[in-house]
Amino acid sequence: MNLRQVILLLACAGLGAGTALAADAIREDFKPSTLNQPGQAFPQVNSQGYARFRVMAPDAKSVAVSLGLGGSGGTPLAKGEDGAWTGTTAGPLDEGFHYYHLNMDGGTFNDPGTQDFYGSIRWESGIEIPAHDQDFYALKDVPHGTVHQVLFASKSTGSIKRALVYTPPGYEKGRNRYPVLYLQHGWGEDETAWARQGHANLIMDNLIAEGKTRPFIIVMTYGMTNDVKIGGLASFDVNHFQRVLVDELVPYIDASFRTQADQKHRAMAGLSMGGMETRWITLKKFDVFSHIGLLSGGTISPEDVMGAPGFKEKVKLVFVSYGSRELTGNNPMRVGNPREITESLQKVGIRSVFYVSPDTAHEFLSWRRSLRELAPLLFRD
Amino acid sequence: MNLRQVILLLACAGLGAGTALAADAIREDFKPSTLNQPGQAFPQVNSQGYARFRVMAPDAKSVAVSLGLGGSGGTPLAKGEDGAWTGTTAGPLDEGFHYYHLNMDGGTFNDPGTQDFYGSIRWESGIEIPAHDQDFYALKDVPHGTVHQVLFASKSTGSIKRALVYTPPGYEKGRNRYPVLYLQHGWGEDETAWARQGHANLIMDNLIAEGKTRPFIIVMTYGMTNDVKIGGLASFDVNHFQRVLVDELVPYIDASFRTQADQKHRAMAGLSMGGMETRWITLKKFDVFSHIGLLSGGTISPEDVMGAPGFKEKVKLVFVSYGSRELTGNNPMRVGNPREITESLQKVGIRSVFYVSPDTAHEFLSWRRSLRELAPLLFRD
Numbered sequence: 001m002n003l004r005q006v007i008l009l010l011a012c013a014g015l016g017a018g019t020a021l022a023a024d025a026i027r028e029d030f031k032p033s034t035l036n037q038p039g040q041a042f043p044q045v046n047s048q049g050y051a052r053f054r055v056m057a058p059d060a061k062s063v064a065v066s067l068g069l070g071g072s073g074g075t076p077l078a079k080g081e082d083g084a085w086t087g088t089t090a091g092p093l094d095e096g097f098h099y100y101h102l103n104m105d106g107g108t109f110n111d112p113g114t115q116d117f118y119g120s121i122r123w124e125s126g127i128e129i130p131a132h133d134q135d136f137y138a139l140k141d142v143p144h145g146t147v148h149q150v151l152f153a154s155k156s157t158g159s160i161k162r163a164l165v166y167t168p169p170g171y172e173k174g175r176n177r178y179p180v181l182y183l184q185h186g187w188g189e190d191e192t193a194w195a196r197q198g199h200a201n202l203i204m205d206n207l208i209a210e211g212k213t214r215p216f217i218i219v220m221t222y223g224m225t226n227d228v229k230i231g232g233l234a235s236f237d238v239n240h241f242q243r244v245l246v247d248e249l250v251p252y253i254d255a256s257f258r259t260q261a262d263q264k265h266r267a268m269a270g271l272s273m274g275g276m277e278t279r280w281i282t283l284k285k286f287d288v289f290s291h292i293g294l295l296s297g298g299t300i301s302p303e304d305v306m307g308a309p310g311f312k313e314k315v316k317l318v319f320v321s322y323g324s325r326e327l328t329g330n331n332p333m334r335v336g337n338p339r340e341i342t343e344s345l346q347k348v349g350i351r352s353v354f355y356v357s358p359d360t361a362h363e364f365l366s367w368r369r370s371l372r373e374l375a376p377l378l379f380r381d
Numbered sequence: 382m383n384l385r386q387v388i389l390l391l392a393c394a395g396l397g398a399g400t401a402l403a404a405d406a407i408r409e410d411f412k413p414s415t416l417n418q419p420g421q422a423f424p425q426v427n428s429q430g431y432a433r434f435r436v437m438a439p440d441a442k443s444v445a446v447s448l449g450l451g452g453s454g455g456t457p458l459a460k461g462e463d464g465a466w467t468g469t470t471a472g473p474l475d476e477g478f479h480y481y482h483l484n485m486d487g488g489t490f491n492d493p494g495t496q497d498f499y500g501s502i503r504w505e506s507g508i509e510i511p512a513h514d515q516d517f518y519a520l521k522d523v524p525h526g527t528v529h530q531v532l533f534a535s536k537s538t539g540s541i542k543r544a545l546v547y548t549p550p551g552y553e554k555g556r557n558r559y560p561v562l563y564l565q566h567g568w569g570e571d572e573t574a575w576a577r578q579g580h581a582n583l584i585m586d587n588l589i590a591e592g593k594t595r596p597f598i599i600v601m602t603y604g605m606t607n608d609v610k611i612g613g614l615a616s617f618d619v620n621h622f623q624r625v626l627v628d629e630l631v632p633y634i635d636a637s638f639r640t641q642a643d644q645k646h647r648a649m650a651g652l653s654m655g656g657m658e659t660r661w662i663t664l665k666k667f668d669v670f671s672h673i674g675l676l677s678g679g680t681i682s683p684e685d686v687m688g689a690p691g692f693k694e695k696v697k698l699v700f701v702s703y704g705s706r707e708l709t710g711n712n713p714m715r716v717g718n719p720r721e722i723t724e725s726l727q728k729v730g731i732r733s734v735f736y737v738s739p740d741t742a743h744e745f746l747s748w749r750r751s752l753r754e755l756a757p758l759l760f761r762d
Contacts, residue, residue, distance in 0.1 A: 037503055038607060057488035059442040083487060106464060107438035109490045116497050116504060122418055123497060139541050144532035146546075149582075151525040160520050165527075172637050201530075226419060256553050 026050055026088065033114060033127045035097075040113040049092030049129045051075075053111065058083025060105055067093070067100035067127070074103065094325075095131035096365025097197050099124040117197050120188040121226045126197070135206075137199040137368050142209035143169035147201050152252040156243040161221060163249060164191050165257065166201045168208055168215035177258045179216040179265035179379040182245065182289070183371075184274025186297075187225045194220045197364045203371050213375040219253055221245070225273045238280045246285055263314065267378050269293025271367045283307075286314045291378050293319040295370040296326055296362055299341040302348045312350050318342065319374050321355040323366030353377060407431055407469065414495060414508045416478075421494040430473030430510045432456075434492065439464025441486055448474070448481035448508070455484065475706075476512035477746025478578050480505040498578050501569040502607045507578070516587075518580040518749050523590035524550035528582050533633040537624040542602060544630060545572050546638065547582045549589055549596035558639045560597040560646035560760040563626065563670070564752075565655025567678075568606045575601045578745045584752050594756040597648075600634055602626070606654045619661040627666055644695065648759050650674025652748045664688075667695045672759050674700040676751040677707055677743055680722045683729045693731050699723065700755050702736040704747035734758060 030044035030052050042054035053065050055077060063085040065075040077085035099119045102109045110116055116123035148165040168178065183200065185193035194200040200218055207213040224241045254261040268289040270278040275297015282292045283304055292315060294300065300318050305311050320342040327334060338354065345352035355373045357366040411425035411433050423435035434446050436458060444466040446456040458466035480500045483490045491497055497504035529546040549559065564581065566574035575581040581599055588594040605622045635642040649670040651659040656678015663673045664685055673696060675681065681699050686692050701723040708715060719735065726733035736754045738747040 039502060055488065057486040057490075059486035060488070061440040061442070061486075104490075105438040105440035105442075105486065107436065107441070108493055109438075109485075110493065112489055112491065112503070121420060122493070139532070141534055141541060144541075147530040149528040149530075149576075151520070153522050160522060160525075172639075195530075258553075 034130070035126050035128050036114050037112075042113045043111060043127050045127065045129055049095065050089050051093055051127055051129070052086065052088040053077060054084050054086045054113070055102065055104075055111060056084045057104065060085065062103075062105060064103045065100055065111070066103060067098055069093075093129050094360055094363065094365070095129050095134075096360060096363055096368070097126060097128050098363060099126060101125055118188075118190050118192055119186075119197075122188075131365055133369075136372050137203050137206070139202055140206060140209075142205055144205050145169050145201055145208075146171065147195050150252075150256065152249060154244050154248050156248065157240070161244065161249075162191060163219055163221040163253075164195055165220075165253070166195070166204060166218040167257065168204065168217070170215075171217075171258070175258075177260045179214070179267070180253060180257075180259050181216055181218045181267040181269060181291075181375075181378060182250075183218050183220050184223045184268075184270030184277055185220070185225075186270075186272030186274050190226075191220045191222045194218075198368055198371065200371055203368060204375065207372065207375055214379055216375075216379060217253075217257060217259060219249065221249055223270070223274050223277055225277070238277055241277060242281050242285070245281065246288055250288065263287055263290050264316075265290075265379055267291035267293070267317075269295065269319070269371075269374060270297055271295040271370075272297050272362065279304075282315070283311065286311045290315060291317045291319075293321075293370070293374045295321050295367050295374075296323060299335070299338045300345065301341045302344055305345065305348055305350065312348055315350060317377055318345055318350055318352045319355070319370075319377060320352070321357065321366070321370040321373065323357045323360035323362060325359070325361040326366075327356065415511070416507050416509050417495050418493075423494045424492060424508050426508065426510055430476065431470050432474055432508055432510070433467065433469040434458060435465050435467045435494070436483060436485075436492060437465045438485065441466065443484075443486060445484045446481055446492070447484060448479055450474075474510050475741055475744065475746070476510050477741060477744055477749070478507060478509050479744060480507060482506055499569075499571050499573055500567075500578075503569075512746055514750075517753050518584050518587070520583055521587060521590075523586055525586050526550050526582055526589075527552065528576050531633075531637065533630060535625050535629050537629065538621070542625065542630075543572060544600055544602040544634075545576055546601075546634070547576070547585060547599040548638065549585065549598070551596075552598075552639070556639075558641045560595070560641050560648070561634060561638075562597055562599045562648040562650060562672075562756075562759060563631075564599050564601050565604045565649075565651030565658055566601070566606075567651075567653030567655050571607075572601045572603045575599075579749055579752065581749075581752055584749060585756065588753065588756055595760055597756075597760060598634075598638060598640060600630065602630055604651070604655050604658055606658070619658055622658060623662050623666070626662065627669055631669065644668055644671050645697075646671070646760055648672035648674070648698075650676060650700070650752075650755060651678055652676040652751075653678050653743065660685075663696070664692065667692045671696060672698045672700075674702075674751070674755045676702050676748050676755075677704060680716070680719045681726065682722045683725055686726065686729055686731065693729055696731060698758055699726055699731055699733045700736070700751075700758060701733070702738065702747070702751040702754065704738045704741035704743060706740070706742040707747075708737065 030046045033043050044052045063077045068075040069091050075087050075089050077087035079085050111125040114125050117126040145168045150163050154161045266289050268278045275294040282289050342352045342354040357369040360366040411427045414424050425433045444458045449456040450472050456468050456470050458468035460466050492506040495506050498507040526549045531544050535542045647670050649659045656675040663670050723733045723735040738750040741747040
């Protein structure tokens with residue numbers, strides 16, 4: 001994958017919401033989205049996955065929602081007699097989380113009905129289409145871990161940076177040391193994405209409660225992916241972030257938390273641009289990280305491994321995943337056949353796992369499921 | 382203070398932004414507000430405290446900002462030839478944090494230039510007028526504590542609730558036990574307010590770095606203040622929140638963190654409606670809390686104490702504070718003379734401190750300063 005492909009990928013990101021065509025009649029069982037602000041009735045979602053929007057703006061000239069079926073360019077709203085603009089998507093959206101905004105009177109605004117989530121280098125509106133398998137990231141009455149906000153000094157950038165740190169249930173009162181997964185967001189997002197949009201903490205709480213994964217710490221920080229605007233990615237230099245991550249954050253975490261502070265017990269994974277960062281950094285820093293996850297963020301090939309002497313002796317797992325809709329059509333991210341590339345790592349002696357999230361695109365349900373699949377594979381050696 | 386006064390107070394909250402009249406010429410040294418979204422040039426603030434807004438919406442019929450001088454009803458924006466609506470406040474705003482929103486085409490929207498903060502039972506836009514004393518809540522290169530997000534089961538409400546917990550620098554690696562302050566937000570806000578709008582964690586980090594306060598834990602949770610809408614406060618029953626706080630959260634915190642788990646080392650404080658909750662709860666539960674802080678949230682009088690046998694033997698401090706602008710004019714919150722009432726507690730043998738934040742209203746700079754004044758007074762006995 002080259003930089004032009006990266007840029008094309010980013011330009012395509014977010015277009016994947018729903019590709020099914022409307023066929024059945026729309027069921028009138030719409031309910032408020034679970035992400036709505038307290039007391040807000042709209043946006044709503046029905047049992048088929050249609051989304052309905054309602055925005056009060058009697059004097060507006062035009063209001064449209066950016067979210068719609070793939071390639072549709074969004075969902076236009078129409079004004080009713082009460083001055084509210086309403087509209088329903090032309091078909092069911094994919095299950096899971098979607099970013100969107102309002103295109104209103106020539107400007108870009110958020111839907112006052114729902115909460116905001118940082119994506120596309122802006123706080124965007126969010127809506128959740130309940131997934132048939134949503135139980136694995138649901139808030140349940142199980143022992144819960146803690147998400148910590150920590151502030152660490154970054155000398156290389158001359159700033160104080162923030163990281164969010166998940167510790168498993170029992171960490172506070174216990175004495176155990178834990179392995180650590182460094183988990184990166186995508187372009188346009190920040191360190192809040194994995195906990196808020198991704199529910200990484202709840203996924204871990206539930207997996208741990210079911211005995212499906214070894215408990216470990218997750219560290220999420222800002223990947224500096226937005227310091228260049230889209231189109232300017234050719235100037236992106238991963239070394240800046242690598243210094244913050246490897247030389248500043250890893251030592252801070254090892255000094256501040258009860259970690260197992262060695263390569264065997266340190267993993268790195270990321271989604272989209274965070275997956276690319278993971279690939280770039282771990283191909284050089286395999287003396288720091290032993291387990292690698294690329295979620296909708298490219299592959300590591302046997303050729304890559306040959307170019308990184310020592311990698312195959314030190315790395316214990318390469319996990320690669322995509323949403324199924326990323327594997328069809330014209331996706332510049334898909335260079336060759338990612339499954340074949342990933343599985344061919346086995347032939348050069350590297351344990352590799354390829355996972356496909358059913359019926360999802362370049363969006364967070366793909367990545368929630370990928371974390372669910374990745375976690376049990378980590379730190380087993 | 383009775384419920385009608387409470388309701389009037391809430392109706393008046395947020396009107397206090399700036400009361401000075403414009404006199405000098407406006408200095409053209411506007412800079413982006415520190416709360417802006419990444420890369421956003423507007424809103425801006427100048428060195429006098431004027432705020433200037435700019436919103437792109439070429440086809441809008443009208444755009445106004447809710448924020449303006451006290452009683453002005455906001456700041457109208459005018460459309461320029463480029464389709465952007467701009468406007469400047471009629472005078473300097475008070476220093477500190479202000480909530481606002483856009484009134485646009487008959488609807489309520491947020492300013493896409495800045496971040497959102499939960500207030501008024503909605504995510505509102507926020508702007509920060511740099512305060513002359515902002516150093517005490519600045520992000521500095523000192524040892525930083527951690528803000529934890531914890532999830533606890535609440536049987537009385539049949540739900541899983543969230544709390545944010547500040548632990549002082551060194552907590553993770555140390556063995557010490559710490560006192561705990563339970564710190565409540567105001568009406569329309571939630572458990573995020575004190576850390577985000579209030580910078581409670583940074584205030585503590587800075588006080589601790591300067592040796593000005595004993596390190597302690599701060600616990601912030603949702604005070605259920607919004608479960609009734611404004612005007613319906615007559616139905617507010619503090620017992621629901623008291624059960625969550627005293628019977629569920631306090632035991633959870635004492636079981637999960639290294640606390641000094643006794644009345645002597647447990648405080649409660651709150652702002653506005655959170656101050657009223659503090660007052661109502663501590664007048665009954667003085668066997669649970671020894672130090673009390675009411676920030677723009679009423680007073681405790683000698684008469685109150687007489688009605689609560691045992692209170693004066695158990696309570697070590699009553700701290701009361703207001704913004705100076707709350708002590709003038711027609712403020713229904715000010716029943717009698719709060720300074721006199723608070724100081725008269727000394728006569729019945731209760732240590733009391735009254736603090737006034739200069740040139741601020743019912744807003745967060747009053748409460749940031751109040752926390753700075755309160756923290757050093759806690760857990761000294």
